[in-house]
Amino acid sequence: MTSTDVLVIGAGAAGLAAATTLRAGGIACIVIEAAVRIGGRAYTTAGPDTGNHWFDHGATWLHSAERNPLSELARAAGTKIIESDKLRRWRLQIGPRLATAAELAGYRAARERFDATIRPRAAQHPDIAFAAAMAPLRDDPWAATIELWEAAQIAAADPTTLSLHDWRINDLEGTNLILDGGIGAFLSRLATRAGPVECNTPATAIEWSDGIAVATPRGTIRAKAAIVTVSTGVLPTLPFAPALPASHQEAIAALPMGLLTKLAFPALGADRLGLPDTMSIRQQARPGEPAMGLFAWPYGAPYVQSFIGGATAWALARQGHAATADYARSAIAKLLGADALKSLGPALVTNWAADPWHRGSYAYALAGHAAARGTLATPLADGRLVFAGEATRTDGLAGTIGGAWLSGIEAAHTAMRSMS
Ligand SMILES: Cc1cc2nc3c(=O)[nH]c(=O)nc-3n(C[C@H](O)[C@H](O)[C@H](O)COP(=O)(O)OP(=O)(O)OC[C@H]3O[C@@H](n4cnc5c(N)ncnc54)[C@H](O)[C@@H]3O)c2cc1C
Known part of the structure; x- marks a missing residue:
């Protein structure tokens, strides 16, 4: 049995932002990732099938660049930025x-x-x-x-x-930017600030009654709080004990994955x-x-x-x-x-539909259920169980990597408050 303060489930943009924020705040955390790689839906390859040139399988553009937190991070990191709107x-x-x-x-x-x-x-x-x-x-x-x-x-x-x-x-409104070399590659570089990630380690069950206990094939991890960043395509496959409140279950059902x-x-x-x-x-x-x-x-x-x-x-x-x-x-x-x-x-x-760790590209709300994103983002157990990720944004950045990043930062602050 391993213990930590905050367990972050998923090492996509939201999970990496959460871990970066927690570490910067001096909070011990463990990040587990089901896949063999980090980045989630930000994934760049550069093989012969794309002429050895970079190709983003998932996120490509930094939308709404003026308020996208990754724009500033890319500039600060010296990443070459391509002004898409001027070229396209x-x-x-x-x-x-x-x-x-x-x-x-x-x-x-x-x-x-x-x-x-x-x-x-x-x-x-x-x-x-x-x-x-x-x-x-x-x-x-x-x-x-x-x-x-x-x-x-x-x-x-x-x-x-x-x-x-x-x-x-x-x-989407505002400027669209491209990061030369790909967003997935950029996120991987940014991830060094998030600390180590335990890849190949899927959460298989989450207990959240008396503290947090998350089962994985490598053993159980106990934590004071957990941040769950998996997609709404994956959430229904994760058993929670006790079961999530009806409000959260309904919100997840109302946010199916698009493709x-x-x-x-x-x-x-x-x-x-x-x-x-x-x-x-x-x-x-x-x-x-x-x-x-x-x-x-x-x-x-x-x-x-x-x-x-x-x-x-x-x-x-x-x-x-x-x-x-x-x-x-x-x-x-x-x-x-x-x-x-x-x-x-x-x-x-690209393989987002069949990929068991994503099961689609990004979530959309069903008619009559636009409030579902806010419901899913509502912390449970006084902030000890928090959902983050692109599906939880209510600020117009849902479905985007910038929104996912912001959600991770906010979830980290919620988890930190729950421990003070
Ligand atoms: C084809 C496509 C095009 C897109 N284009 C754009 C674009 O141009 N601009 C833009 O801003 N956004 C775009 N997006 C959306 C953007 O990629 C996502 O909004 C963002 O990357 C989601 O980040 P996240 O952290 O919320 O989720 P994810 O990136 O899905 O991270 C969740 C992580 O959890 C892991 N995981 C799943 N199950 C478990 C488990 N049981 N235990 C542990 N870990 C688990 C997953 O492997 C994943 O790494 C696109 C997405 C796709 C698929």
Whole structure:
């Protein structure tokens, strides 16, 4: 049996921020991580499948950079920061062809109608599903395109269940930054401040009646307080004794995991498919057409990246990586022509759906349940059991790595207060 003051469960952004804060406050803590690596949903690789260039499987952008705590930490660490908004271009396609000027104007006008109709509705009660709120725009030829972008691609969610309030609160604004070398790699460097992490050590049960006792395959760890940072996809698989209060159980159920599957297709040669660097291609969503975002040669990387989100991503994930890759290849062929595929190597397909330690990409609130994030963030046992992580943010940064980091800092302060 091992003992400590605070046990941190999970070494993603929230857990690492919590441990950094606890150590800075002179509090003894142990961090356990189920996976073989730290970083959680911030994970960078740079193998042959991405042309030996870095690729972030999970978090990529520092959104809302002005209030993102990682922006300042990256600057202080001397990390090269890429100003994404200045480099990123986008174009609109209808099937294989570029939208005409008139069609582009039509799309922009539809976005204005969306802003004028849906945003005010999102400030009203009752909270309804995103798709239900879109009903007045249904006849608009661009409504499905906007819905695909906002719900499946950005929120990674199913629009028929996504809370309109949750969508509005977490609608990203401000500057988007890229950390050269990848966010996962940056977080790993930052993790040295958090102290040692016991990887390969999943929590398998959490007792929280008389102090905290957490079972792991390496033995039980006792602590005065625990900070639980695992995703809402993993939380239902963790037995708590006593059971969590109904409020927390309901909050977890109301925060299902969305799915955003990213793919990278490495260039086989020098052929750049006629696309400049850092070009996002959006396509008009039409019945029977693949629903996918495409991002060519991001910031000079030698691969084309694609994003499949929401219900389509989940359905493909259930069929396996090959089905997801085939879907993306067929979408690329439809957008860029079948010959484009000859210039691209086999796809790297991210694995967030099947990964038992994440079970999705990030959480979204079900319609009518936008308050669930705040409920989950409410400490239990006078602050001795605290939930942290991206799903717990109520400040507009839910679903983001910056939000996860802030949640870890706050959870650490709550745990410290519980011991004073
Ligand atoms: C495809 C994708 C794209 C994204 N894009 C962006 C983006 O561009 N910008 C952005 O800001 N955010 C983005 N995100 C979201 C961002 O990655 C997450 O919000 C953030 O990393 C979550 O951090 P966390 O600490 O809350 O959770 P996690 O990173 O999931 O950390 C929890 C940790 O707990 C571990 N764990 C699980 N079960 C157990 C257990 N039983 N015992 C011990 N440990 C356990 C996990 O292995 C994990 O390491 C993206 C995510 C994905 C998947």
